[in-house]
Every structure is written in structure tokens, then in C-alpha cells.
Amino acid sequence: xxxxxxxxxxxxxxxxxxxxxxxxxxxxxxxxxxxxxxxxxxxxxxxxxxxxxxxxxxxxxxxxxxxxxxxxxxxxxxxxxxxxxxxxxxxxxxxxxxxxxxxxxxxxxxxxxxxxxxxxxxxxxxxxxxxxxxxxxxxxxxxxxxxxxxxxxxxxxxxxxxxxxxxxxxxxxxxxxxxxxxxxxxxxxxxxxxxxxxxxxxxxxxxxxxxxxxxxxxxxxxxxxxxxxxxxxxxxxxxx
Ligand SMILES: [Zn+2]
Numbered sequence: 687x688x689x690x691x692x693x694x695x696x697x698x699x700x701x702x703x704x705x706x707x708x709x710x711x712x713x714x715x716x717x718x719x720x721x722x723x724x725x726x727x728x729x730x731x732x733x734x735x736x737x738x739x740x741x742x743x744x745x746x747x748x749x750x751x752x753x754x755x756x757x758x759x760x761x762x763x764x765x766x767x768x769x770x771x772x773x774x775x776x777x778x779x780x781x782x783x784x785x786x787x788x789x790x791x792x793x794x795x796x797x798x799x800x801x802x803x804x805x806x807x808x809x810x811x812x813x814x815x816x817x818x819x820x821x822x823x824x825x826x827x828x829x830x831x832x833x834x835x836x837x838x839x840x841x842x843x844x845x846x847x848x849x850x851x852x853x854x855x856x857x858x859x860x861x862x863x864x865x866x867x868x869x870x871x872x873x874x875x876x877x878x879x880x881x882x883x884x885x886x887x888x889x890x891x892x893x894x895x896x897x898x899x900x901x902x903x904x905x906x907x908x909x910x911x912x913x914x915x916x917x918x919x920x921x922x923x924x925x926x
Pocket of ligand 1: 895896897
């Protein structure tokens with residue numbers, strides 16, 4: 687999965703609610719836990735992710751110009767330098783570690799977090815092709831686009847028991863898991879915004895739609911066929 691899909695999924699947690707209003711999947715802890723599919727996800731992580739999303743959406747607004755930005759947060763956009771700084775600050779300092787007990791195990795250590803070691807074997811199983819992104823493989827490999835909603839699987843992986851080695855896994859500390867989730871989205875944002883993939887970013891002009899989306903083909907005008915149909919019906923109505 688491309689980093690664009692991951693970072694657009696984060697931006698799309700602000701979405702049309704289907705009744706003419708705007709919904710926020712990160713709006714409170716219950717909704718955030720449902721979206722992430724982690725019943726133990728913590729409030730600090732939610733706030734960190736909301737902050738990262740604001741930075742991402744602020745830069746999305748710059749990228750789609752001269753088209754006007756998605757409406758719900760158009761009046762609360764961060765200056766570019768602040769948004770960039772926020773994204774960079776969300777990336778965890780990590781280093782690769784080889785451990786050799788009964789057999790060799792590759793892990794990622796998070797600096798400044800004694801309890802945080804990520805079993806890269808588990809990460810690889812969860813997200814083939816993402817191992818090069820460091821910890822991100824464990825955190826966002828499970829993010830998938832399903833129907834209207836976008837859900838993160840959170841951090842998968844069994845982890846490996848070891849003395850004094852906490853694990854980023856289902857049984858791990860919520861704050862550490864949360865930091866890894868935020869790190870994953872931040873790394874996806876950096877990869878996407880720093881690559882040519884960003885030229886495919888659009889803001890949907892469907893009636894009431896507030897989505898940023900990635901072009902699947904060059905002449906795509908809306909985020910979805912449903913938005914295209916609504917736009918055609920609306921145009922027809924206004925012509926009469
Ligand atoms: Zn749309």
C-alpha cells in the first residue's frame with residue numbers, strides 16, 4: 687500500500703456524515719478507539735494524532751491550491767513551517783538492533799523509551815514491503831480502506847517475550863503503541879509529501895463532500911462515483 691493511501695486515510699477521518707454535516711472519527715476517545723480498532727488506545731495518542739492530522743490537512747490545502755481547501759478546517763490551517771515541524775517531530779528516533787539468544791532476532795529500538803522494542807519479524811509479517819520504513823511497518827500496515835470508513839488495525843504482531851523488553855504489540859503499553867501509530871502516520875506523510883505521489887492529491891467538489899483523495903486516473907473529477915452522481919444531479923437541478 688502506498689503511503690498516500692495511509693496519509694489520506696488519516697486526513698479522511700474528517701468526513702461528510704451522510705446527513706449534511708461533518709463527522710470526525712477522531713472526535714473523542716470512543717470514536718478513536720473504534721477507528722483504530724484498539725479498545726485500549728489512549729487519549730494522549732488521540733490528541734497527538736489530531737495534531738498530526740491538522741498538520742497534514744494544512745499541507746494538503748497548500749497542495750490543492752488554487753482549488754480552495756476542504757471546508758471544515760479551512761479557517762484553522764497551520765502555516766507551512768509549523769505543519770512541517772509538527773510532522774517531523776512526530777517521527778520516533780529509532781535504531782535497528784540484532785539480538786542473539788536461542789536464535790537471532792531483528793528488532794527496532796525507540797530511543798528514550800526503555801520499554802519500547804519492536805519485533806521486526808512481527809512487523810514484516812504484518813506489512814511486507816514496509817520494513818524499510820522502520821517502526822512504521824507495524825503501525826500502519828494494517829490500515830485499510832473498507833467501504834466508506836477507513837480503519838486502522840493498530841499495531842499487530844505477537845511480540846517476543848524477553849527480560850526487560852517491552853513490546854509494541856497487542857499486549858504492550860498503550861502509550862508506546864500510540865507513539866508507534868503516530869510515528870507510522872508521520873512517516874507515511876513524509877514519504878507521500880516528499881514524493882511525486884503528492885501530485886495526485888485532489889479535493890472533492892461533490893456537493894457536501896469534504897474529502898481529499900488520490901487520483902486513480904487522470905480525468906477523475908470526484909472522490910467517488912456517488913459524489914459524481916450527486917454533482918450531476920445538482921447541476922441538472924440548478925440549470926432548470
Ligand atoms: Zn467526494
